[in-house]
Amino acid sequence: MDAESTDVGRGCSEAKVSKNMFKISNIETSFARNFIEIKWKDDHSSRYHNHWMRFNCHCPKCFRVIVGQQRINCSLFPDEFPILHVHEDEEKAEIHLNYKGEVFTDHETILPLEWLRNHCYCDRCLSNMIEERQMKFALPSKDGLRPLHYDSIKDSKEGLFRVLQRVMEDGICYVKGVPVKEQFLLDFAESIGPLVDSTYGKYFKIQDLGSTDSITDTREFLTFHTDQAHYESELGVQFFHCLRFDEEVEGGESIIADMFQAAEILRKESPNDFRVLTKVPCTFATIDYNRKNPAYYETRKTVIEVDCDDQVVAVHFNTGLDSTVRVREDLIENYYRAHKKLWKIITRPELRFTHRMRPGDLLVFNNRRVAHGREAFVPNGGIRLLQSTYVNVEDVRSKYMVLGHQLGTEVTPTKIGNRSCI
Numbered sequence: 085m086d087a088e089s090t091d092v093g094r095g096c097s098e099a100k101v102s103k104n105m106f107k108i109s110n111i112e113t114s115f116a117r118n119f120i121e122i123k124w125k126d127d128h129s130s131r132y133h134n135h136w137m138r139f140n141c142h143c144p145k146c147f148r149v150i151v152g153q154q155r156i157n158c159s160l161f162p163d164e165f166p167i168l169h170v171h172e173d174e175e176k177a178e179i180h181l182n183y184k185g186e187v188f189t190d191h192e193t194i195l196p197l198e199w200l201r202n203h204c205y206c207d208r209c210l211s212n213m214i215e216e217r218q219m220k221f222a223l224p225s226k227d228g229l230r231p232l233h234y235d236s237i238k239d240s241k242e243g244l245f246r247v248l249q250r251v252m253e254d255g256i257c258y259v260k261g262v263p264v265k266e267q268f269l270l271d272f273a274e275s276i277g278p279l280v281d282s283t284y285g286k287y288f289k290i291q292d293l294g295s296t297d298s299i300t301d302t303r304e305f306l307t308f309h310t311d312q313a314h315y316e317s318e319l320g321v322q323f324f325h326c327l328r329f330d331e332e333v334e335g336g337e338s339i340i341a342d343m344f345q346a347a348e349i350l351r352k353e354s355p356n357d358f359r360v361l362t363k364v365p366c367t368f369a370t371i372d373y374n375r376k377n378p379a380y381y382e383t384r385k386t387v388i389e390v391d392c393d394d395q396v397v398a399v400h401f402n403t404g405l406d407s408t409v410r411v412r413e414d415l416i417e418n419y420y421r422a423h424k425k426l427w428k429i430i431t432r433p434e435l436r437f438t439h440r441m442r443p444g445d446l447l448v449f450n451n452r453r454v455a456h457g458r459e460a461f462v463p464n465g466g467i468r469l470l471q472s473t474y475v476n477v478e479d480v481r482s483k484y485m486v487l488g489h490q491l492g493t494e495v496t497p498t499k500i501g502n503r504s505c506i
């Protein structure tokens with residue numbers, strides 16, 4: 085059975101080195117501790133536990149072939165079901181297991197060796213898997229925004245893939261020379277995924293209209309923020325498309341910083357403050373019954389989220405939507421001290437991209453990773469007009485992976501800030 089054709093999950097990168105390693109040198113089973121230990125030809129050792137192996141059985145009765153199909157429910161397993169018998173089928177490159185206990189009578193669990201090796205969950209293999217998906221950070225003061233020209237990416241799968249690759253790897257893609265037409269943005273974003281609705285609507289313009297509803301529609305300074313932090317999940321990938329930016333306009337440059345990079349710097353330089361921001365939540369809110377579209381959005385979450393492997397998996401930052409912190413009194417001062425530390429990192433000049441947009445510029449960035457803002461501006465009779473929309477970050481990653489597959493390009497997706505490191 086070709087497990088890779090039905091299972092896109094990646095495993096240990098070491099397992100790609102040589103087919104020979106799928107040969108087992110020894111199988112040791114432990115009845116007392118409910119696992120088997122496989123020693124591979126390359127001396128790597130893997131342990132697989134009974135619940136895990138039974139759930140992942142590849143026999144035709146158990147193996148899932150249609151998405152969503154429930155072939156096996158691990159909640160129905162008995163607490164204990166020791167191994168009765170294990171053997172290797174060398175010809176098929178599988179191991180076969182029988183368990184004691186009535187529930188699995190007459191059932192043989194089948195696991196292909198290649199699949200087992202690719203899904204080894206020893207510390208080393210898990211670390212490799214996490215490492216492969218780490219974000220790589222740029223140094224804006226040195227690297228700058230690397231533009232793609234629209235002519236080189238338009239109307240092709242390869243071109244769209246290159247844009248998405250930048251978004252996945254760098255958190256942001258800058259495309260120059262796109263059509264200066266309103267419809268362009270909608271068509272381009274929808275070629276990646278469905279547009280996502282929000283308090284701004286599915287699509288919106290950013291212009292100095294002196295709005296009293298949103299700071300966006302003014303000429304004021306907008307500090308670093310991730311959009312729509314008042315949602316349980318911020319919107320995913322954001323598009324800024326410049327329609328007009330007249331020469332007379334002074335200021336108004338876009339500013340961009342990588343929040344995941346800032347979080348990792350905080351972890352290194354000030355571990356206690358990092359830990360505070362992973363434990364003590366702040367409140368983000370937009371509650372306004374008097375605006376054009378009355379709204380009640382409120383959520384309490386930590387600025388930095390880590391997973392069970394202590395990996396940063398989400399960052400939420402929006403001082404414009406920060407609301408009243410409601411936590412135990414002994415946490416209050418720690419929270420404000422840690423927040424200030426993070427702020428000082430985010431605003432370091434060397435971590436900041438500054439870019440004055442020109443008509444025909446398009447910025448596509450991961451709003452779950454990259455914070456953005458805007459310098460204040462003076463119109464001097466000119467106009468600064470951008471339009472924007474959002475696509476779910478998981479739809480963007482899916483498009484990227486599917487395109488990569490179709491183009492025969494093997495890619496590893498980095499973390500995307502969706503509370504998961506894989």
Ligand SMILES: [Fe+2]
Pocket residue numbers: 309310311456
């Ligand atoms: Fe924004």
